[in-house]
Amino acid sequence: MGTTLEGALTAGLPPVGDLAHxxxxxxxxxxxxxILDVGVGHLDSPIGRLFVAATEEGVVRIGLATESEDELLAELAASVSPRILGAPRRVDPTRRQLDEYFGGGRRSFSVPLDWRLTRGFRREVLEELVAVPYGETTTYSELAAEAGRPRAVRAAGTALATNPIPIIVPCHRVLRSDGSVGGYRGGSDAKRTLLALEGESGTMLASG
Amino acid sequence: MLGGMPDVAFETLVDRHGPVVMRFLIARLGPIDAEDAFQETMLSALRAYPDLREAGAARSWLLRIAERAAHDTGRARRRRPIPVADVPDRPEVGAPEDPSGAWSGVRRLPDKQRTAVVLRVALDLAYREIGEVMGTSPEAARRNVHEGLSTLRDRAGEI
Incomplete structure (x- = not known):
């Protein structure tokens, strides 16, 4: 008797479908x-699946394929707000511009940026970096000098290594003084791919 | 944790517990009202989320909010005038999504029994967690489930 009733109940419940909608x-x-403090989304690119996060102010974080999504979400929850949701509408302008960039049809980005995940000298270095144009490169020491602290080359390196908005803030355009490619959060292959896309070519890249 | 806020993204919470919340609401209200109640539940939860202190009990917390949303949906529906000439858009006994009409019977149980039966049968929750969701002891949760099920059996016997 009990099994009949509970069986009928269980059988009478339609399965829960996909909740994407x-x-x-x-x-x-x-x-x-x-109350959507951070909207997130994804994008497939020549350097793998990218993660995009935007606040009401602008793009706050781009995650490269080497970064784990769980950690990115936890980082944003702790440092911005836990009110985070997948939000196509919020991240679409950024995804569109990145798509155009990877397709070769865009050389600069016009989406607003939210700099709150970086501060102090690191932020100054990154803001200098935005001025380095598509297809050109600079070095860690030049960048330190432009940010007003020519001897802080290592600190400039740290700023780049912790760049929260890679690609749009083009840390891939920074090479070692000897011309080698240098490190990249997304791996040096990803850095080479981006430089090749922008038409930076030749021996310099091969030597990395 | 920073400033006592939860360190889990709400997105993660929705992925982890969204299906359970939806299943609860479908059992509680039927598939048509469940969708709106799901939105109401998750929006209320998102509003309150930065103040949630016990992130470990997120599932019970969400189900508590879902029960409130289901209750409000039920009340709003009873106030709504029913146009007699129209085809009913409410799931009735024997409707396709509930062929045996068993869930319609559950929805006519007294409040506490109804919620307890849904949490037990649709979600297979332990009495301890049913008590957490309903703000009762595990013993009271067990009693509500048993009374609800025996009411349903009695009714079935009457037919």
Whole structure:
């Protein structure tokens, strides 16, 4: 008797489908209400799957393929806000511009940036870096000098290594003084791919 | 943790517990009202989330909010005038998504029994967690489940 009733109940319950549509609707409602502190999304690219996070102010974080999504979400929850949702509407302008960049049709980005995940000298270095144009490169020591501390080459290196918004803040355009490619959070192959995309070519890249 | 805020992204919470919350609401309200109640639940939860202190009990917390949303949905529906000439858009006994009409019977149980039966049968929760969601002891949760199920059996016997 008991099994019949509970069996009928269990059998009478339709399975829960994919919640993608519900999540999208939720993110839109949260954004309208002003409680979507961070919207996140993904993008496939020649250097792997990228993670994009944006606050109401602008792009706050780009995660490269080498970074774990769980850690990126935990980092944002701890340092910005735990009110984080997948939000196509919030990240679409950035995804579109990145797509255009990878397709070769875009040389600079116009989406607003939210710099809150970096500060002090690191932020100064990164803000200098935004001025390095597409297809050109600089070195760690030049960048330190431009940020006003020519001897802080290592600190400049740290600023780049902790760049929260790679690609848009083009830390891939910074090479070692000897011309070798140097490190990259997304791996030096990813750095070479980006430089090749921008038409930086030749021996310098091969020697990395 | 920074400033006592939860260190888990709400997105992670939705991925982890969203299906359970949706299953609860489908059992509680039927698939049509469940979608709106799911939105209401998750929006309320997102509003309150930065103040949540016991992130470990997130599932019970979400189900508590879901029960409140389900309760409000039920009340709003009862206030809504029913146009007699129209085809009913509410799942009725024997509707395709509930062929035996068993869940319609659950939805007519007294409040506490109904919620307890849904948490037990649809989600297979332990009495301890049912008590957490409903703000009762595990013993009271067990009693609510048993009384609800025996009411349903009695009714089935009456037919």
């Amino acid at each position: 519900e999540k999208e609707r939720l993110a839109a409602a949260a954004e309208d209400e002003g």
